[in-house]
Amino acid sequence: MNRAYLVDATRTPFGRYRGALAGVRCDDLAALPLAALLQRHPALDPTRLDEVILGCANQAGEDNRNVARMAALLAGLPETVPAVTVNRLCASGLEAIGQGARAIASGEADLVLAGGVESMTRAPYVMAKAGSAFDREQQLADTTLGWRLVNPRMQAGFGIDSMARTAENLASEHGIARADQDAYALRSQQRAARARQAGVFDEEVSAVPVLRDGRAEAFERDEQPRADSSLERLSALQPLLGPGTTITAGNAAGLNDGAGAVLLASEAAVERHGLQPLARVLGMASAGVAPRTMGLGPVPAIGKLLARCGLSLADFDRIEINEAFAAQVLACTRALGLGDDAEHVNTDGGAIALGHPLGASGARLAMAAAFALRRHGQRRALVSLCVGVGQGLALALERP
Numbered sequence: 001m002n003r004a005y006l007v008d009a010t011r012t013p014f015g016r017y018r019g020a021l022a023g024v025r026c027d028d029l030a031a032l033p034l035a036a037l038l039q040r041h042p043a044l045d046p047t048r049l050d051e052v053i054l055g056c057a058n059q060a061g062e063d064n065r066n067v068a069r070m071a072a073l074l075a076g077l078p079e080t081v082p083a084v085t086v087n088r089l090c091a092s093g094l095e096a097i098g099q100g101a102r103a104i105a106s107g108e109a110d111l112v113l114a115g116g117v118e119s120m121t122r123a124p125y126v127m128a129k130a131g132s133a134f135d136r137e138q139q140l141a142d143t144t145l146g147w148r149l150v151n152p153r154m155q156a157g158f159g160i161d162s163m164a165r166t167a168e169n170l171a172s173e174h175g176i177a178r179a180d181q182d183a184y185a186l187r188s189q190q191r192a193a194r195a196r197q198a199g200v201f202d203e204e205v206s207a208v209p210v211l212r213d214g215r216a217e218a219f220e221r222d223e224q225p226r227a228d229s230s231l232e233r234l235s236a237l238q239p240l241l242g243p244g245t246t247i248t249a250g251n252a253a254g255l256n257d258g259a260g261a262v263l264l265a266s267e268a269a270v271e272r273h274g275l276q277p278l279a280r281v282l283g284m285a286s287a288g289v290a291p292r293t294m295g296l297g298p299v300p301a302i303g304k305l306l307a308r309c310g311l312s313l314a315d316f317d318r319i320e321i322n323e324a325f326a327a328q329v330l331a332c333t334r335a336l337g338l339g340d341d342a343e344h345v346n347t348d349g350g351a352i353a354l355g356h357p358l359g360a361s362g363a364r365l366a367m368a369a370a371f372a373l374r375r376h377g378q379r380r381a382l383v384s385l386c387v388g389v390g391q392g393l394a395l396a397l398e399r400p
Contacts, residue, residue, distance in 0.1 A: 003267045004101035005277035010206045011368030012038045014355035015121070016223040018212050021257040022121045023181035026063040030054055030071035030117035033261035035329035036206040037113065041263070044117050044273055049285065050109035052083035053100050054117030054261070055092025057358035059085065060143045061124035067117060082393065086288075087359075091385040091393035092116050093260060094362025097260065098284030098395055101262045105281075110269040115261030118357035120144050122257070138217035142257060146388075147360075158291045162241045163388065164247045166294050171246045172294070174331045180245040180340060181326035182234040185251040187341060188230040188323060192349025196225065200348050200375075204260075204367050218324030224355035245371025249297075249324040256355035256370050260363035262370075278370040281382070282309050283398035289390045295328030299335045305382075305394040313337070316344075316396075320365040322385040324348035332386075347372070361385065364393060373399040 010033050014022030021029065022168065025192035038046060068083035088095040093116025100112035107194035123144040130138060138172040141148035147160045154160065161169065193203060229250070237248040265275055285308055298321055306312060313319075313336060323329050323346065328342060338345055348368065353363060362385055369381035377399075384394040 002107055004104035004275045005265050005270055005279045006281060006366065006397065007263045007265045007270065007369050008037060008040060008280070008281060009260065009262040009273045009275050009370060010040070011204055011360065011364055011367065012208050012220045012226055012258050013205050013219055014258035014357055015151055016355070017218070017255040017268040018121050019223045019257070020212070020219045021119065021208065023211060023296065024119070024208070024257070026061065026117060026122055027067050027070040027074060028179065029119055029257065029259045031074035032208055033115060033206060033259050034071055034077065034113055035091060035261050036074035037261055047078050047080060049081045049101060049111045049113060051075065051100065051112045052077065052081060053096040053112060053114040054083070055086050055094070055096040055284050055359045055362060057087060057118060057142055058123050060126055063117065065201070071117070073241050080288055084250070088391065088393060089300070089363050089388040090322065090356070090358050091387045091391070092359040093364070094366060094383060094385060094393055094395055097262055097264070097281070097355040097363065097366050101281035104264060104266045108389050109126070110266040112264040113261055114264055115259065115363035116359035118359040119257045120255040127133045130231045136176045147348055161292045163324065164252065165329045166292055167247050167252065168245050170242055170295050170331040171292050171327040172260045174334065176330050178229070180330060181246055182231060184340060185234055185328055186229055186231055187390060188346065188349045188352040189226055190348060192353035193227060195348035196221070203371055215316045222354050224256060225353045246328065247325060251352065253324050253351035253356035256357040258355065258357035258365060262359045262363060262367055269339035273331040277400045278318045278374055280400050281399040282398050284393065285397040286391060286393045289392065291390035294388055294390045295324060295386045296335065297386040297390065298394060299330045299392065301392030301394040302336065302382065302384055305396055309396055311396070316382040318347060318372055318381040318393060319345045320381065320383045321346060321348070322356070322361055322365060323352040324356065324386055326352060328386055366397070369397055373397065
């Protein structure tokens with residue numbers, strides 16, 4: 001098999017729901033990191049790109065009609081460069097990177113742009129067609145997050161627990177206390193603040209021109225982090241699912257907008273174009289779990305990937321597990337035998353602090369891990385996300 005390298009990466013800052021990126025169409029948003037990568041590598045002939053692969057979880061609004069293809073054209077790529085959109089919900093961006101790496105490993109591609117996008121602010125309402133003539137019971141469904149247009153057989157056989165409910169299921173079944181969740185959420189905020197102050201995010205974020213109050217300005221920093229976060233504030237938040245439950249807006253990821261992309265290359269392309277790889281993609285693995293406890297998906301996915309690569313968890317210097325919910329991450333880390341405050345897990349904060357634009361999050365995690373390997377001279381990183389409807393995805397990187 002050919003070696004697949006992650007050569008470069010960038011992303012937009014992640015915006016809050018109805019925040020700085022609210023006025024940016026999803027297809028335009030997806031085009032931004034693609035264009036930024038092309039600008040970083042002016043000597044790279046874009047006609048040599050074999051594929052653009054972007055993840056997107058919604059695809060019901062401005063991200064319909066193959067948003068990857070539209071974004072590629074909007075970014076100025078030649079019409080001859082093909083593009084495809086993939087959907088593994090929250091792990092879509094990582095899925096795109098894994099698929100691109102597999103194409104390179106199999107010899108079917110040499111250069112691939114991969115990543116993901118999500119505009120949760122601009123996610124539309126949808127309405128199903130009438131079930132019978134003159135039906136007056138039509139209802140709108142919000143596509144921002146979670147189930148809609150549900151199949152009754154799916155509901156009867158597997159349930160349609162909300163994302164918050166799936167996290168609450170894990171908290172209840174694994175004995176994860178509210179205090180532990182809030183403590184984890186605070187650590188995420190503190191680590192992200194520390195990383196921001198140290199300039200950690202500067203090399204991965206590309207500014208986005210936006211209009212604010214009628215004035216053009218550069219949007220340069222993630223909006224989600226809360227500098228005023230404290231245990232007192234977190235513990236005062238009301239549970240989302242009512243008394244006696246533990247999931248709050250403070251110990252869960254937000255609704256966000258953002259996009260990210262990476263440049264993948266074969267060993268031959270690296271040499272031909274004089275590229276400097278950040279990391280080598282060792283492999284990717286997916287696994288399924290019960291939909292009602294979807295947050296535990298990273299555990300079997302990581303297990304499968306480690307067995308496939310012939311490695312153990314101890315062989316990885318950094319681990320990134322997407323923070324959909326603090327309860328979900330803690331359920332995974334405890335199942336993997338990792339400490340709640342393990343320094344090498346989500347070292348620079350995670351989605352609770354930085355945001356979780358569904359299709360883009362996997363790309364953010366992969367680039368964060370790759371940049372960190374170079375920055376710290378470390379050898380390997382592991383990236384994983386849980387996935388709605390009960391899945392997990394994991395990808396392994398190694399510094400070349």
